[in-house]
Amino acid sequence: MDDLAIPAGKAIAELKTVLGDRLATSVSVRDHHSHDTSRLKPHLPDAVAFPRTEEEVQAIISACAAHGVPVVPFGAGSSMEGHTIPVRGGITLDTREMNKVLEIRPEDLLAVVQPGVTRKQLNVELRETGLMFSVDPGADASLGGMASTRGSGTTAVRYGTMRENVLALRVVTPDGTAIRTGSRARKSSTGYDLTHLFVGAEGTLGVITELAVRLHPIPEAVSSAICAFPTVAEAVEAVIEAVQYGIPVARVEFLDEVAIAGVNSYSKLDLPVAPTLFFEFHGTPAWVEEQARLAEDITRSHGAIGFRWTTDADERAKLWQARHDLFWATKAIIPGYDLYTGDICVPISRLAESIVAARADIDASSLKGQIIGHVGDGNFHTAYLIDPNNPEHLREAEELADRLVERALVVGGTASGEHGIGMAKLKFMRREHGKAVDVMKRIKTALDPLGIMNPGKMGDAG
CATH class of the missing domain: 1.10.45 (Vanillyl-alcohol Oxidase; Chain A, domain 4)
Structure with missing residues (x-):
């Protein structure tokens, strides 16, 4: 252990009386909490706490404050920029056992949950209500972690990110005080907006212990469509026109030809290996058909090669599961290699040029890489395959990712559309x-x- 060992030891001894076996110091548990899904170097925490109540969170933070020990909140560990790596040791506070859905209020279109509840868990409990929680980052992330990183995902273009879907919070601040932010009303004009100060703070201002989140009606009908394009530019320009036309797409995902080849191999699909768009439309049966027809007209005007759409649930599920498995599909392209990811968001008018430039960068490098994106809101990701034991691979991937961000900032975009800052950015x-x-x-x-x-x-x- 480092120079924090003595104060950490005092905090650990104090917290053992509160948590018992739910304060773990074994190497295996600490190792599990030493990293996330990023390529960043792991660091061991001194101990891992598993609270079940807000009062226990208060006790953990109060003990750590008394002894000057770091506290690192931890959800599902699926972050991608080093958010949960305890670089200065201390206590990792894992919220997995704070996993209760406390209240569902269908009449108010909201649910109240503990931070360890995952999005899939909440949607299972909502099945009988005709409602859904919309934010879908792909991984079965915890809602506390999603709020802390201001998560989003494939449906953000229609339903918004965590910023739009968190109404209120309970938070334990760094001195051990529990506070409530926001309300269950749909709007308020009182006080500072503390809710959205903590949403996106990445655990640096306190620990979320409860969330009130928005729910949305499950659409009467859902249809999906897929179409390929001769070039990246034509695919992205089709999306831009569809968004500017006002088609209320629920999801529109871009996959370049490298991503499609990976999907075909990993998920056993037979899609044309070309830049491709996945669409999803929500509404009444007549309305989703009309949306699909409008999208088809637009995509064909931009050179789309075929436009297949379906309302079949099994076919849709297979398509979107393949999209969500893309991280693993890409890693499988070169077994043993890691992914170095990039994530930016730009104004929709600058999207095509940004993706074309990113693709040109990859093609001019020695690395294999892909581009995917939630392109309906200007957000796209790069993934470069690197040999983790090759310093030159790491250097070149970092240069590509930095260039991606620099270009985004020049056109008025942001360094991250959804992965957040963590340590890497x-x-x-x-x-x-x-x-x-x-x-x-x-x-x-x-x-x-x-x-x-x-x-x-x-x-x-x-």
Whole structure:
């Protein structure tokens, strides 16, 4: 252990009396919490706590504050930028056992949940209500983690991100105080918007212990469509026109030819190996057909090669499962290689040029890589396959990812559309936000003067 071992030891001894066996110090449990899905170097926490109640979260944070020990909130561990890596040791606070759906209020279109509830778990409990929780990042992430990283995903173009779908929170602040933010009303004009201060704070300002989230009616009918294009530019220009035309697509995903080849191999599909769009439409049976026909006309005007659409549930499920399995499909292209991912979002008018430039960068490099995106809202991802033991691969992938962000910032975009900042993108905070970073740092200092909440992350931006 590092120089935090002595204060951490005091906090651990104190918390053993509160949590018992739910404070783990075994190497195997600590190792599981030493990393996320990023390529960043793991670090062991000194212990891992598994609270079940808000009062236990308060006890953990109070003990850590008393002894100056870092606290790192942990959800499902599916983050991609090093958010949950305990770079300064301390206590990792795993919310997996805070996994109760506390209340479902169909008449108000909301649910109240503990932070360890996952999106799939909530949707299973909602089945009898005719409602759904819409935010779908692909992984079965915890709602607390999704709120902390301001998560989104494939349906954000229609239903919004976690920013739009969190109504209220309960949060334990770095001094151990439990507070409530927001309300269950659909709008309010009272006070500072503290709810959305904590949504996206990546665990650097406190620990979320309860969320009130928006629900949406399950659509009467759903249809999906798929079409391939001769070029990347034509595919993306079709999306831009569909969005500007006002077609209320529920999802529109872009996969380049490398991604399609990976999907075909991993998910046993036989799609044409070409830049491809996946669409999904929600509404009444007549309305989803009309949306599909409008989209077909637009895509064909941009050179689409075929346009297949269906309302068959099994066929739709197979298609979207293949999309969600793309991370593993890409890793399988070169067994033993890791993925170095990029994630940016740009104004929709600059989307085509941004994706074309990113594809040209990959083609000019020595690496194999792909581009996918939730292109209806200007968000796309790159993934570069690298040999984890080859420093040159890592250097080249980092250069490609940095160039991706630099271009996004030049056209008024952002360094991350949904993966967040974590540790990997701290270097871009000043470039994107300028002097606003100083305001963020003052907020961090005011709420967390000891600097114990997820140190080395957003509160430490340069």
